[in-house]
Amino acid sequence: xxxxxxxxxxxxxxxxxxxxxxxxxxxxxxxxxxxxxxxxxxxxxxxxxxxxxxxxxxxxxxxxxxxxxxxxxxxxxxxxxxxxxxxxxxxxxxxxxxxxxxxxxxxxxxxxxxxxxxxxxxxxxxxxxxxxxxxxxxxxxxxxxxxxxxxxxxxxxxxxxxxxxxxxxxxxxxxxxxxxxxxxxxxxxxxxxxxxxxxxxxxxxxxxxxxxxxxxxxxxxxxxxxxxxxxxxxxxxxxxxxxxxxxxxxxxxxxxxxxxxxxxxxxxxxxxxxxxxxxxxxxxxxxxxxxxxxxxxxxxxxxxxxxxxxxxxxxxxxxxxxxxxxxxxxxxxxxxxxxxxxxxxxxxxxxxxxxxxxxxxxxxxxxxxxxxxxxxxxxxxxxxxxxx
Numbered sequence: 053x054x055x056x057x058x059x060x061x062x063x064x065x066x067x068x069x070x071x072x073x074x075x076x077x078x079x080x081x082x083x084x085x086x087x088x089x090x091x092x093x094x095x096x097x098x099x100x101x102x103x104x105x106x107x108x109x110x111x112x113x114x115x116x117x118x119x120x121x122x123x124x125x126x127x128x129x130x131x132x133x134x135x136x137x138x139x140x141x142x143x144x145x146x147x148x149x150x151x152x153x154x155x156x157x158x159x160x161x162x163x164x165x166x167x168x169x170x171x172x173x174x175x176x177x178x179x180x181x182x183x184x185x186x187x188x189x190x191x192x193x194x195x196x197x198x199x200x201x202x203x204x205x206x207x208x209x210x211x212x213x214x215x216x217x218x219x220x221x222x223x224x225x226x227x228x229x230x231x232x233x234x235x236x237x238x239x240x241x242x243x244x245x246x247x248x249x250x251x252x253x254x255x256x257x258x259x260x261x262x263x264x265x266x267x268x269x270x271x272x273x274x275x276x277x278x279x280x281x282x283x284x285x286x287x288x289x290x291x292x293x294x295x296x297x298x299x300x301x302x303x304x305x306x307x308x309x310x311x312x313x314x315x316x317x318x319x320x321x322x323x324x325x326x327x328x329x330x331x332x333x334x335x336x337x338x339x340x341x342x343x344x345x346x347x348x349x350x351x352x353x354x355x356x357x358x359x360x361x362x363x364x365x366x367x368x369x370x371x372x373x374x375x376x377x378x379x380x381x382x383x384x385x386x387x388x389x390x391x392x393x394x395x396x397x398x399x400x401x402x403x404x405x406x407x408x409x410x411x412x413x414x415x416x417x418x419x420x421x422x423x424x425x426x427x428x429x430x431x432x433x434x435x436x437x438x439x440x
Contacts, residue, residue, distance in 0.1 A: 056071060056237075056298065058070025058073065064312055065230055065231065066232050067232075067235060068080070068232070069305065071236065071237065072236065073236040074106055074196065074234060074236045074239065075109060077109065077110065077194070077234070078109070078115065080232050080234065081115065081194070084146060084194065084231055084232060086146030086194075087145055088115075088116045088117065088143065088144050088145055089118075089145070089147060089148045090117070090139045090144040090146070090148070090159075091107075091117050091118065091119045092120050092149045092155055092162060093121055093149075093150045094152060094154050095122075095123070096151075097151040097155065100198075100242060102198075102242065106150070117144075118138060118142040118144055120135050120138045120139075120162070122135070124213075125154055125333060125335065126211075126213050127154050127157055128213045128214075128215050129172050129173070129214055130215065131212075132158060132161045132172055132212060133172070135158060135161075139191075144191070145191060146163070146192045147159045147192075147194070150198065151196075151199075152198060152199040153197075153211075153254075153336070156204035156205055156230075157202075157204050157212065158210070159195070160193055160207075160210045160228045160230065161212055163190070163192075164190070164210075164227060164228050169186065170184070170185075172223060173221065175223050176222065177221075177222040177224035182225045185225050185227070187227050190227050192231040193230040194230065194233075194234065195230035195233045195234070197233075197240075197307060198239040198240060198243070199240065199243060199247060199307075200251055200252060201250070201251025201253070201254035201255045201307050201310075202251065202255075202307065203255065203258055203307045203310045203312070203314075205230060205311070207228070208224060208225065208226050209222045209228060211223075235305065235308070237301040240300045240303070240304055241295050242294075243294065245291055245294065246388070247335075247337075248290055249337075249388060250337035250338040250341060251337045252283060252303055252306075252337070253337050253338075253340055253389065254310075254337030255279065255310040256280065256287070256310075256341075256344075257318075257321050257337075257340035257344060258276075258311060258318070259283065259306070259309065259313050260321075261314065261317070261319040261321055261322065262310070262315075262318065263277060263280065263313070263358070263362065264354075264358060264359075265316045265317035265318070265419060266354075267316045267317045267417055272315045273316060276313035278309065279309035279310050280362065281365065281366060282305065283306050284366050284379075285302065286298075286299040287299075287387070288383070288387070290302075290303050317414075317417025318414040318418075319414060319419065320343075320347045320350065320409070320418045320427070320430065321343045321347045321414075323409040323414045323415045323418065323427070324343045325339040326408075326409070327404075327405045327408035327409050327412070328400070328405060330408075331404075332400075341387075342389065343430070344380055344384075345380050345381055346430055346433045346438075347418075347430065348377055349377065350420060350426070351420045353420070356373045359373050360373060363375055363376045391437055392437040393431070394437070402431040402435075405431055406424050406425075406431060407424055409431075410422070410423070410424045
């Protein structure tokens with residue numbers, strides 16, 4: 053069982069972990085020399101009692117702040133530009149990004165873009181444009197996740213939807229990595245069951261795809277394995293017993309483990325997810341969970357030996373590739389995750405989505421070479437429930 057002790061880590065950025073660590077926000081602001089933060093959160097969490105408690109603490113300490121909540125579930129370029137306008141108009145000098153992955157991605161992008169002369173899309177992760185960014189006097193960012201899955205709190209990028217092209221783009225720069233992360237498991241105990249499931253499966257997708265990537269990165273590889281073990285041991289408990297602080301803590305830690313691990317690369321689970329997230333505004337963790345078994349089956353020839361090793365470490369009853377696949381299928385059932393895209397009752401244009409998936413930045417590190425026809429077949433299999 054996880055022993056909860058308040059502790060500080062420094063990988064890949066300073067992390068304050070433990071119960072009631074949000075009461076130390078004042079200290080965090082002082083350490084980072086932030087006097088008037090912009091608090092970026094999603095509309096749902098802005099109504100949460102924990103958020104209101106944080107605001108009360110800040111007000112009691114006579115800390116001036118602004119609040120920005122105009123963020124979609126898959127944040128858009130417009131959300132970022134409006135956040136930058138709010139930041140500059142209110143003369144803020146730092147960002148507290150608190151909430152799920154959407155709030156963290158938006159908050160990081162707002163802080164980054166507040167100093168840039170170029171357009172947001174100039175910094176898409178497709179070349180070396182990131183080297184041209186203005187980094188002097190970059191506003192500091194404190195990231196406080198309230199979900200356990202996206203790992204945005206330890207990421208050097210923000211995923212933002214370009215509404216002109218309906219494309220989810222990766223905005224990258226090393227300075228986007230938050231300057232401090234506060235992991236307080238109490239913030240996750242009020243998370244609804246369906247979001248506990250979806251965000252937990254998102255963390256699993258990050259760790260699993262990083263583990264299966266052939267890129268050589270032993271440190272990330274090891275973190276991925278331990279992240280998967282944490283999720284196996286705690287996700288179902290967190291789903292069924294939301295107040296279980298040990299399970300919530302383990303899942304909260306698994307989230308940044310996933311985003312740290314995927315320095316090693318991702319794969320077709322994410323390639324398939326990003327287009328449907330952008331076009332249909334579907335939850336990223338949910339779609340990752342739906343696509344997971346179909347992509348595993350597609351990659352079987354390249355990853356089977358590695359999956360058997362993983363199955364041994366996880367101590368599955370059936371330590372074969374099929375045993376691992378069945379564990380994923382059973383886990384999804386326990387979490388009430390749909391087995392197929394069809395269950396979402398949405399009309400999909402698989403031809404267009406397949407072309408978008410093929411050029412997604414996650415595709416090159418998929419362990420099996422993949423074509424546009426393969427992508428379309430994976431979409432169809434995921435729609436029809438075909439695992440053959």
